[in-house]
Amino acid sequence: MNALSVRELTKTYRNGVQALKGIDLSVEQGDFFALLGPNGAGKTTLIGIVTSLVKKTGGEASIFGYDIDRDLEAAKSCIGVVPQEINFNLFETPETIVVNQAGFYGIPRPVARERAERYLKQLQLWDKRKHASRGLSGGMKRRLMIARALMHEPRLLILDEPTAGVDIEIRRSMWDFLRQINHSGTTIILTTHYLEEAETLCRNIAIIDGGRIIERDRMSNLLRRLHTETFVISLREPLAQAPSLTPYVARLTDEHTLEVEVSKDANLNDLFARLSAHGIEALSMRNKVNRLEEIFMRLVDKGAAA
Amino acid sequence: MSSLAENAIPPPLALGRVRWVGFQTIVIREFHRIIRIWSQTILPSAVTATLYFVIFGTVIGSRIGPMGGFGYMMYIAPGLIMQAVINNSYTNVVSSFFGAKFGKHVEELLVSPLPSWLIVSGYVTGGVVRGVMVGLAVTAVALFFTHLPVLHPLIVVGAAVLTSVTFSLGGFLNAMFAKNFDQVSIIPTFLLSPLTYLGGVFYSITRLPQWAQHLSLADPILYMVNAFRFGFLGVSDVGVGEAFAIMLIAVAGLFTAAVVLMDRGAGIRE
Numbered sequence: 001m002n003a004l005s006v007r008e009l010t011k012t013y014r015n016g017v018q019a020l021k022g023i024d025l026s027v028e029q030g031d032f033f034a035l036l037g038p039n040g041a042g043k044t045t046l047i048g049i050v051t052s053l054v055k056k057t058g059g060e061a062s063i064f065g066y067d068i069d070r071d072l073e074a075a076k077s078c079i080g081v082v083p084q085e086i087n088f089n090l091f092e093t094p095e096t097i098v099v100n101q102a103g104f105y106g107i108p109r110p111v112a113r114e115r116a117e118r119y120l121k122q123l124q125l126w127d128k129r130k131h132a133s134r135g136l137s138g139g140m141k142r143r144l145m146i147a148r149a150l151m152h153e154p155r156l157l158i159l160d161e162p163t164a165g166v167d168i169e170i171r172r173s174m175w176d177f178l179r180q181i182n183h184s185g186t187t188i189i190l191t192t193h194y195l196e197e198a199e200t201l202c203r204n205i206a207i208i209d210g211g212r213i214i215e216r217d218r219m220s221n222l223l224r225r226l227h228t229e230t231f232v233i234s235l236r237e238p239l240a241q242a243p244s245l246t247p248y249v250a251r252l253t254d255e256h257t258l259e260v261e262v263s264k265d266a267n268l269n270d271l272f273a274r275l276s277a278h279g280i281e282a283l284s285m286r287n288k289v290n291r292l293e294e295i296f297m298r299l300v301d302k303g304a305a306a
Numbered sequence: 307m308s309s310l311a312e313n314a315i316p317p318p319l320a321l322g323r324v325r326w327v328g329f330q331t332i333v334i335r336e337f338h339r340i341i342r343i344w345s346q347t348i349l350p351s352a353v354t355a356t357l358y359f360v361i362f363g364t365v366i367g368s369r370i371g372p373m374g375g376f377g378y379m380m381y382i383a384p385g386l387i388m389q390a391v392i393n394n395s396y397t398n399v400v401s402s403f404f405g406a407k408f409g410k411h412v413e414e415l416l417v418s419p420l421p422s423w424l425i426v427s428g429y430v431t432g433g434v435v436r437g438v439m440v441g442l443a444v445t446a447v448a449l450f451f452t453h454l455p456v457l458h459p460l461i462v463v464g465a466a467v468l469t470s471v472t473f474s475l476g477g478f479l480n481a482m483f484a485k486n487f488d489q490v491s492i493i494p495t496f497l498l499s500p501l502t503y504l505g506g507v508f509y510s511i512t513r514l515p516q517w518a519q520h521l522s523l524a525d526p527i528l529y530m531v532n533a534f535r536f537g538f539l540g541v542s543d544v545g546v547g548e549a550f551a552i553m554l555i556a557v558a559g560l561f562t563a564a565v566v567l568m569d570r571g572a573g574i575r576e
Binding site for chain 2: 073081085088
């Protein structure tokens with residue numbers, strides 16, 4: 001069964017902006033799905049339609065088989081959403097916010113209080129449960145929105161930039177938590193600007209640009225399409241300019257760090273031989289992680305040129 | 307969290323339970339808000355009512371003499387209670403719902419499975435709760451100044467609740483269309499206050515010239531205040547049946563408008 005199914009979805013705002021130009025997309029139950037795209041591509045509009053915050057102009061959407069036109073209440077009960085912007089009452093406490101949210105989904109207060117304890121503890125907010133939420137840090141506010149979205153234990157969790165502005169340590173702990181939620185059966189759709197995040201967490205991916213889906217594939221398939229890899233090499237001696245390592249493309253990111261783009265079928269011994277010929281000593285070498293970023297930029301650039 | 311196998315087929319939604327718990331949650335949240343900021347929600351009306359009773363009742367009232375067959379203080383007491391009910395019902399819903407729009411936490415409700423009519427009902431009940439609480443506070447103040455008989459308790463309760471519902475719905479509609487805080491205060495200042503002051507709170511319209519009496523009959527608040535006063539004192543400038551009919555029509559019309567507009571997403575959905 002598809003957790004989300006969207007057909008020929010269109011949205012034209014009152015100011016004439018056509019945000020979605022006929023989107024077809026399906027996300028399987030249990031998936032961890034990345035929805036990527038540049039700013040203004042239509043991601044938030046798509047999420048807004050699915051969660052009923054935005055009215056669609058045309059097309060169809062269903063959540064676990066519940067059509068949002070015919071069975072809106074049932075469809076909405078399956079979704080938990082973590083929006084991009086902070087949208088809870090800053091004068092209320094985290095405990096009140098999550099318990100009330102559970103109530104809006106018909107969860108009785110005693111059950112809601114138990115869940116509040118569980119999720120606020122898991123997201124390291126329990127100590128702050130009685131504090132006014134306006135005093136929480138940016139990362140805590142984001143985690144509070146995740147806790148709130150989980151209170152009715154949704155089958156589909158939609159996260160719109162959940163880790164924006166969150167430091168790397170907290171971000172990684174959030175990744176672990178989201179993996180755990182996904183492993184326990186919750187389908188997750190994630191939009192993020194941290195492509196490393198999507199590459200690390202997601203099994204399937206769609207890229208949206210200009211209101212259209214321009215790519216939809218398994219993450220592994222998409223990454224396989226990248227024919228080159230970039231290696232980051234730390235240098236013993238500083239360099240004033242990047243050496244010519246033809247056929248490899250080399251660039252200096254700083255005087256001690258050289259990035260070299262290497263074809264996937266190239267022999268790395270040959271690269272080291274060329275470095276030695278220039279008298280360059282390599283101290284260490286690592287693969288640059290953001291392979292997805294490279295593909296993403298190529299696809300979006302291609303879309304813009306078309 | 308349940309396992310994936312258990313998650314395979316979503317169970318049917320227990321709509322009745324979801325709606326009832328959801329409604330309770332909105333009302334509890336509104337009640338907590340009223341209590342949390344009691345110095346802004348309950349206290350001002352009690353202080354204002356005290357001033358009205360001291361100035362209009364004691365100082366000026368003694369020179370006005372009886373009205374409608376009752377001492378002036380006793381005559382204006384139901385009107386002042388109703389004025390507080392009207393203002394507080396309206397203000398509670400307009401400020402709470404607009405605050406939720408402004409702070410974007412209205413989205414908590416919009417993404418939930420609760421239907422529009424239930425969200426409107428929850429906010430309106432919150433407005434009625436505040437209207438009744440403040441009405442009771444002003445009644446307590448009034449009893450320090452005057453004896454207040456209750457001849458028809460059901461009419462008192464019916465008129466207070468229907469008026470409170472009417473103005474809570476008015477506040478809800480105002481909040482839906484308001485784009486900034488100025489637009490939240492325009493209606494209470496330029497429409498509600500004049501209609502209330504000219505709606506027979508302080509006088510019987512029989513004291514007015516003929517043309518002014520006819521004009522006063524176009525003011526809906528006149529009917530609400532007089533029905534309420536009839537419940538206490540047994541006197542009214544208008545027919546009580548007519549007054550209740552107007553209130554019921556107002557409630558039905560405003561509720562329908564609020565639900566239809568909310569379903570359309572006016573002011574809240576793009």
